[in-house]
Amino acid sequence: MENFRKVRTSEEESPLPFPDLPPDVVEMKVKEGSKIRNLMNFAMAQMELKGSRQIIFSGCGRAVTKTITCVEIMKRKLGGLHQVTKVRYKTLMEVWENQDPLPGGPAQNLTVHKNVPSICILLSRDPLDPNQTGYQPPEPWHGLGTQLGEAEDMSSSSAKGLKRPLPPPSEELLTKKFQVQVPDSPRGSGTMDCQPDCHH
Numbered sequence: 001m002e003n004f005r006k007v008r009t010s011e012e013e014s015p016l017p018f019p020d021l022p023p024d025v026v027e028m029k030v031k032e033g034s035k036i037r038n039l040m041n042f043a044m045a046q047m048e049l050k051g052s053r054q055i056i057f058s059g060c061g062r063a064v065t066k067t068i069t070c071v072e073i074m075k076r077k078l079g080g081l082h083q084v085t086k087v088r089y090k091t092l093m094e095v096w097e098n099q100d101p102l103p104g105g106p107a108q109n110l111t112v113h114k115n116v117p118s119i120c121i122l123l124s125r126d127p128l129d130p131n132q133t134g135y136q137p138p139e140p141w142h143g144l145g146t147q148l149g150e151a152e153d154m155s156s157s158s159a160k161g162l163k164r165p166l167p168p169p170s171e172e173l174l175t176k177k178f179q180v181q182v183p184d185s186p187r188g189s190g191t192m193d194c195q196p197d198c199h200h
Contacts, residue, residue: 004096004110011093016056017086018122026052030059030067039070047078053125060090060118071121075139081123085134090118 016027026046028039046052055074059067075081091113098108122128128135 003098003100005099006094007097007109008095009092011060012091014090016058017088017120018056018084021056021122022054024052025054025056027056027058028070030057030063030070032062032066034063034066036066036070036073040073043070043074044077047074047125054122056120056122058118058120061092061114061116064117064119067119067121071123074123078125080138081125082128082138083124083136084122084128084132085136086120086122087134088118088120089115092116 026043028043030039043055043057047055057067057071057074071083075083092115094112094114096110096112098110101107130137
């Protein structure tokens with residue numbers, strides 16, 4: 001395969017796995033190289049400015065984790081969203097071109113079909129059927145304003161990176177640590193007061 005170069009990747013088109021979708025529903029197709037900020041700016045504009053009631057995020061292969069990240073950001077920013085998640089396999093078709101074909105021979109292309117995991121997540125402001133597979137109800141929304149919520153997120157995430165001082169050890173732990181038990185020996189009278197690293 002060292003002489004081959006990938007020239008094209010295409011994925012099979014398959015219908016969205018959600019029944020009764022409005023015809024104008026927005027599908028955010030997340031790719032491996034997509035920038036989360038760009039995806040979120042567009043998706044938030046659809047939900048907040050254009051008043052969309054539902055939005056779908058889909059991704060396959062290496063884009064699955066990025067797809068889930070976008071959904072979680074959306075849920076945190078908007079709150080009160082119903083979610084249905086569908087996981088399936090999709091077929092990707094990769095076309096590889098031979099960089100070093102035989103002289104006088106035809107350029108050889110190689111087509112590879114790959115089955116990759118794919119995720120499709122529907123977010124909806126309107127209630128969805130709670131009995132369907134993959135349904136998640138909205139998370140409890142505490143009514144915090146967006147700015148307050150974001151400030152809270154920032155403070156908690158920055159606190160995770162800081163090293164917090166450990167609480168002082170209790171007296172009991174200190175005394176246990178520095179007590180040295182010396183068994184009664186026939187030569188001496190009994191116990192010695194000693195630090196753990198002293199040598200006799």
